[in-house]
Amino acid sequence: MLRIVAITGMPGAGKSTAAQALVKLGWTRVVMGDVIRAETKRRGLEPDAKNTGEVMKLLRKERGESAVADLCLETIARLKAERVVVDGIRSMAEVQAFRMKGEVLLVAVDASPERRFQLLKERGRKDDPLTYKMFVERDRRELGVGIGKPIALADETVSNQHATPGRLAAEITQVVERWNRHVAA
Amino acid sequence: MLRIVAITGMPGAGKSTAAQALVKLGWTRVVMGDVIRAETKRRGLEPDAKNTGEVMKLLRKERGESAVADLCLETIARLKAERVVVDGIRSMAEVQAFRMKGEVLLVAVDASPERRFQLLKERGRKDDPLTYKMFVERDRRELGVGIGKPIALADETVSNQHATPGRLAAEITQVVERWNRHVAA
Numbered sequence: 500m501l502r503i504v505a506i507t508g509m510p511g512a513g514k515s516t517a518a519q520a521l522v523k524l525g526w527t528r529v530v531m532g533d534v535i536r537a538e539t540k541r542r543g544l545e546p547d548a549k550n551t552g553e554v555m556k557l558l559r560k561e562r563g564e565s566a567v568a569d570l571c572l573e574t575i576a577r578l579k580a581e582r583v584v585v586d587g588i589r590s591m592a593e594v595q596a597f598r599m600k601g602e603v604l605l606v607a608v609d610a611s612p613e614r615r616f617q618l619l620k621e622r623g624r625k626d627d628p629l630t631y632k633m634f635v636e637r638d639r640r641e642l643g644v645g646i647g648k649p650i651a652l653a654d655e656t657v658s659n660q661h662a663t664p665g666r667l668a669a670e671i672t673q674v675v676e677r678w679n680r681h682v683a684a
Numbered sequence: 685m686l687r688i689v690a691i692t693g694m695p696g697a698g699k700s701t702a703a704q705a706l707v708k709l710g711w712t713r714v715v716m717g718d719v720i721r722a723e724t725k726r727r728g729l730e731p732d733a734k735n736t737g738e739v740m741k742l743l744r745k746e747r748g749e750s751a752v753a754d755l756c757l758e759t760i761a762r763l764k765a766e767r768v769v770v771d772g773i774r775s776m777a778e779v780q781a782f783r784m785k786g787e788v789l790l791v792a793v794d795a796s797p798e799r800r801f802q803l804l805k806e807r808g809r810k811d812d813p814l815t816y817k818m819f820v821e822r823d824r825r826e827l828g829v830g831i832g833k834p835i836a837l838a839d840e841t842v843s844n845q846h847a848t849p850g851r852l853a854a855e856i857t858q859v860v861e862r863w864n865r866h867v868a869a
Contacts, residue, residue, distance in 0.1 A: 509836055509837070607841075609792070609794075609836075609838065609841040611838065611839040611840065612837055612839075613839075638837070642832070642833055642836060642837075645832070646836060647827070647830075647831075647832020647835060647836040648827055648832050650832060650835055650836045651694055651794075651827060651831065651832045651835045651836075652694070652796075652797055652823070652827075653794065653796065654796040654797075654798075655796065655843070655845055656794040656841055656843045656845065657843075658840070658841045658842075658843070660839075660840055660841065661862075677846075
């Protein structure tokens with residue numbers, strides 16, 4: 500039986516740190532952003548924030564609101580993985596697509612805008628915002644595609660506002676172990 | 685200098701429990717829903733669910749998206765309160781209105797849909813949903829007016845998923861005391 504920990508959260512909140520903690524417990528990580536970035540490159544575009552945003556919109560237009568989740572589910576089937584952490588949920592349509600295929604725990608990782616901007620600056624990924632204005636723009640795009648809904652409707656919320664990476668890892672581990680016991684019972 | 689703890693969260697998440705914890709510390713609680721009910725009475729209408737809904741729409745039409753926040757600010761000025769907890773933020777326009785007048789800490793109180801439904805059944809307020817279908821409809825209305833945005837953009841998130849009322853009170857107290865030290869510094 501497929502179990503999916505579906506992680507949502509605003510840019511820079513700490514989704515990947517949380518997901519990596521589950522990888523250490525043997526879960527397989529599938530990054531929704533990687534699927535979009537691969538698709539952006541496949542279309543001959545630089546995978547920057549603007550282009551990946553555009554391609555995500557296009558994918559949804561072409562294949563429906565759960566397009567990226569459907570691509571992830573293809574990857575999961577190919578990997579024959581049964582414990583999967585999906586990193587980067589952006590809509591309830593995606594959550595519902597995963598719920599059709601297995602047991603899902605929707606986890607929101609939260610941090611304030613100020614803290615997320617700081618964490619993104621420390622990360623410095625290619626598509627990360629260079630200025631606070633770009634950061635606010637990116638937040639606006641994410642909220643525009645409806646990421647506020649899975650955050651508001653999450654089964655569990657983990658705050659990364661004051662946590663160290665180790666503390667965040669411990670929190671999500673506790674949440675997932677509680678859920679595992681619950682699903683098994 | 686006015687300090688406002690602005691509390692957002694989905695129906696049943698535990699906003700009032702969190703706000704009451706701050707009242708015990710000497711903060712003045714202003715409930716956004718109460719302000720709408722008072723305005724409804726002022727207009728000679730019975731403050732039932734239908735009329736308060738109508739008045740809220742009218743207020744926004746007459747005075748803009750931050751109308752209810754603006755009325756709260758009038759109440760706060762009248763009370764000459766300097767430490768205020770505002771219960772029931774629904775949009776970023778409201779948060780911005782408060783930020784024009786003082787230091788604001790935006791706190792989201794979160795719990796899963798299943799837990800919120802259970803908490804609402806226990807509360808049994810007149811306007812609380814009787815069935816899960818009604819509950820989902822109410823969630824949809826709240827998300828439709830954009831409550832996902834302040835939840836996603838909160839400065840602090842407090843989970844009420846597994847907390848007792850005492851534990852939730854302790855959590856928000858800790859969050860606000862940390863903020864007080866930060867603002868004072």
